[in-house]
Amino acid sequence: MIKKIGILTSGGDAPGMNAAIRAIVRTAINSGIQVLGIRDGYLGLHQERIFELKRDDVADILNRAGTILGTARFPAFKDEAVRKDAMSILRKHEIDGLVVIGGEGSYKGAKLLSFEGFPCVCIPGTIDNDIPGTDYSIGFSTALRNVIDDVDKLRDTASSHKRISLVETMGRNCGDLALYASVACGAEYVIVPERQFSLEELYKNIDDGLKQGKRHAIVLICENVLDIKELAADLETHTGLEIRTTILGHVQRGGSPTAFDRIVASQMGSYAVDLIKRGVGGVCIGIQDNHIVHHEIAESLCQMQHKFDVNLYNLSNLLI
Ligand code: F6P
Secondary structure, three states: OOOEEEEEEOOOOOOOHHHHHHHHHHHHHHOOOEEEEEOOHHHHHHOOOEEEOOHHHHOOOOOOOOOOOOOOOOHHHHOHHHHHHHHHHHHHOOOOEEEEEEOHHHHHHHHHHHHOOOOEEEEEEOOOOOOOOOOOOEOHHHHHHHHHHHHHHHHHHHHHHOOEEEEEEOOOOOOHHHHHHHHHHOOOEEEOOOOOOOHHHHHHHHHHHHHOOOOOEEEEEEOOOOOHHHHHHHHHHHHOOOEEEEEOHHHHHOOOOOHHHHHHHHHHHHHHHHHHHOOOOOEEEEEEOOEEEEEEHHHHHHHOOOOOOHHHHHHHHHOO
């Protein structure tokens, strides 16, 4: 019989995390389960910063990005002794199950806790969309909207000046943000970690566009692939045009969550409580082919890979 559950958000914040927290709290309370919030991820758990979350505490948060619980990266959680302390804190507060909302690093912590005997359920929350076992992570849709809004603005000024605009997106080692935005914004070229970058191909796409009378070129680049300033220098020499570089940075993570992020986060949050009520732990939730599903965390981390959408990549190159 589950009486009390805990929630924490961990890693980079993602728009929609609050919607998930709200759904967890309200689903649990509707089933007579008490909910404890843990501040600042595994760090706050280690420091025992735990408080009760009531129905009203999650009012008016559905439309806000970030996370009301706060978040942190806490590499020390890899340490077995630190996790043992965390487990005794969870037991001291009589928490029966923990919902962890975050990215791959957060999943690893939850996997270890589950192996060591504490049931955890993970919800994918990261703008990177790089989590295995789910087609979409909470926050990706909103970050994509943010990228598109900014690239549309950059296009206005680039075409007025006949310039080339190089735009770096976040994504860590996953090209989804850059790739999806490239199709949505009609970029001339997209550079992602999943595909070998070819300078010749980039030159060709830009040269072809200029020959056809285009007054701008947009190149989207996922972070951590190359040095955007060096690429700008190469392109300037090759085309003789002015280049401007923009690193979008953390603006991608803010702003009111899209309908998609709010809805999926609500579905996942509610599903997480149902799983804990059924005594299911050590699992992560996903959305696959439009269905909410769950997998073993270990299986998802070790045997699954987030799929790169080759068709979308080919479409991006075809539509220039
Ligand atoms: O994982 C989400 C993410 O926004 C990545 O895209 C990015 O590389 C990283 O976090 C930035 O981390 P921080 O917010 O710690 O600077």
